[in-house]
Amino acid sequence: MTAAETHDVVVAGGGPAGLATATEAAHAGLDVLLVEREAEIGSPVHTSGATAPATVERYGVPQELYHPITSLRFAGPEREAVFKYDKPVLVIIDVRGTYKFLGARAAEAGVDIRTGATARQPVLDDAGAVTGLAIEAGDEESQLAAKVVVDASGYRAAISKLAGLHTGFERFGVGAEVELIAPSCRQDEALLIVGSRYAPAGYAWVFPWGQQRVRVGVGVHHGDVRSDPRDHLELLLTEADRVGVDLTDAQRTEDHFGLIPADGLAPRFAGNGILAVGDAACQATLVVGEGIRVSLDAGGEAGRVIAAAIQNGTQASGGLAPYEATFRRANERSLNIGRYINRRLATFDDEEWNEKLELLQAVPRGTLPRLLQSDFSIGTALTMLTGHPRLWGRVARYADELELLRLPLNEGR
Ligand SMILES: Cc1cc2nc3c(=O)[nH]c(=O)nc-3n(C[C@H](O)[C@H](O)[C@H](O)COP(=O)(O)OP(=O)(O)OC[C@H]3O[C@@H](n4cnc5c(N)ncnc54)[C@H](O)[C@@H]3O)c2cc1C
Incomplete structure (x- = not known):
């Protein structure tokens, strides 16, 4: 031709x-x-649209197309960690x-x-x-x-x-999500839910994006488990109050489904x-x-x-x-460390999640958004460790395994 x-x-x-x-x-x-x-x-939407405020600013996205988040909450089987901020640390975009x-x-x-x-x-x-x-x-x-x-x-x-x-x-994060009009749901807080009930080998989320709109989703890693995130999502929607989310009178407006490769670069x-x-x-x-x-x-x-x-x-x-x-x-380097963490998180049972959430609460709140973005620069690590001795033992324990500094030199896929 x-x-x-x-x-x-x-x-x-x-x-x-x-x-x-x-x-x-x-x-x-x-x-x-x-x-x-x-x-x-x-269209169709296949992402939940959370990103850094700096990103929407850098690309000149108009303000009416994103919603600011000033509270991050992590809910585990029996523990939770909450981080509150004066300024937005995350935005949820109108995808x-x-x-x-x-x-x-x-x-x-x-x-x-x-x-x-x-x-x-x-x-x-x-x-x-x-x-x-x-x-x-x-x-x-x-x-x-x-x-x-x-x-x-x-x-x-x-x-x-x-x-x-x-x-x-070969390994994918598989996500199912619904969009709701949920008049009683908080609009300032992004919630990540971990543990076997709603998100085995993955996590669930509740992301508000303004005008009573909320995305509720579940992602699991295929490669680690074969369960259908849609089943977990339905369960989460019926008992959202168990994780402190009020979906009273919520109306479902859209269903989303998507995959993200999770093999590493x-x-x-x-x-x-x-x-x-x-x-x-x-x-x-x-x-x-x-x-x-x-x-x-x-x-x-x-x-x-x-x-x-x-x-x-x-x-x-x-x-x-x-x-x-x-x-x-x-x-x-940061992506490799993020991939390592992603694979470890996928193996946690509920007891480990409770323990990790207790530890997470000790992370300085300013550092958390950077860690979520896989910013594992030395600067971030030092900021995190300074003044937080509870974290030192853990980092020392994992340092060998991570081969923190050598990772990018030695690892391909
Ligand atoms: C459930 C879920 C939730 C997520 N949540 C977030 C989040 O909150 N924040 C975040 O930053 N990231 C999130 N991600 C990841 C993020 O969505 C992706 O990393 C990002 O969309 C990648 O952008 P892309 O342009 O590479 O691919 P895509 O966004 O997938 O775009 C690919 C485009 O190519 C088109 N296309 C496909 N095949 C062809 C073809 N053969 N010919 C022509 N066009 C084609 C598709 O229709 C699509 O428009 C999420 C992913 C999933 C699956």
Whole structure:
């Protein structure tokens, strides 16, 4: 099949990773096409939308599209830990609204967004470099020529696998969520629930996002357990008062379902003529499965590297490698520690959770949001330990196992 169209960059997937990559590449003056298989950007929703206040500020998301959280509560089988703040430490975004805003921002930068178009497979040359993408829209199949193809299609990483960039993922966080109009539910507090009753090998959440709207969800790790998060979610909804959540007169407005890869960073996510961004490269932090911020930031970096490589004509001969190198330098160590913690948390029984929540209460409240984002920098660790001797013994106990400083040097996937 001959190429129907030619573009500098073709991006597969219109989530945060694809939109950020496309926007940055278009800002650099490139001709960018983004294909999204769904009929519109932002639907259906498959994320619960919690992110850092700094992220929405950095990307200029309008205030009416996010809701501030000033209290974090962790509920275990018999213990809980509560952290209260003067300023928002977390925001819950209007997912559809925010993704549409990011889509409009991409279009403004010059990105051609084609919805209802599914990326099917990469086109490879004899040397194995990617030179285009086959897509399907309605009954029409076509082949697009591109200097760079970006796989931002999420957890399946289908284009990366077919291009031989990496082999995909085997362990996934599987999440089921409902949106409610819940007039009696607190709107200032995000709640994470742990323990076997509602979230074996995972956690459940209650995230308010303004105007009486609340997302209640359960995520479990397939690979560790096979239970269906929807069953646990139904139980949680019927007995929410047991975890201090008032769902009196709540009305269910939407059901969501989604997967997030939980294997750890892909062994390779920049090749010749192709790179993977976001969940397609397993870039989310795994302590609580936070991928929106990372996908946006990684996409920005990907867009800049693509522009430089195309300008130098090196996109098929190693010119995309700096994207992977920069991402690894900035994130790999923390992501590896987060993955380690994620795997350990998945093995806790209820007794261990009670014990850990008691310990969690000793973590300085200023440090907690950073730990949830998998920021395990030395600075964060020192802040946490200073003045909190109760934590010292634990850290010493786990330090060997974590191989804290050597981890990124020794570990692949
Ligand atoms: C249940 C759940 C809750 C979560 N909660 C949070 C949270 O609170 N905070 C947070 O930061 N992260 C959260 N995450 C993680 C976060 O949603 C992801 O890490 C993030 O969405 C990754 O962005 P992405 O752009 O890589 O992928 P996605 O958001 O998955 O976007 C991929 C896009 O590609 C499209 N697509 C797929 N295949 C094709 C194809 N072949 N052709 C064209 N288009 C295609 C999809 O329709 C989609 O629009 C959660 C994940 C799950 C599953």
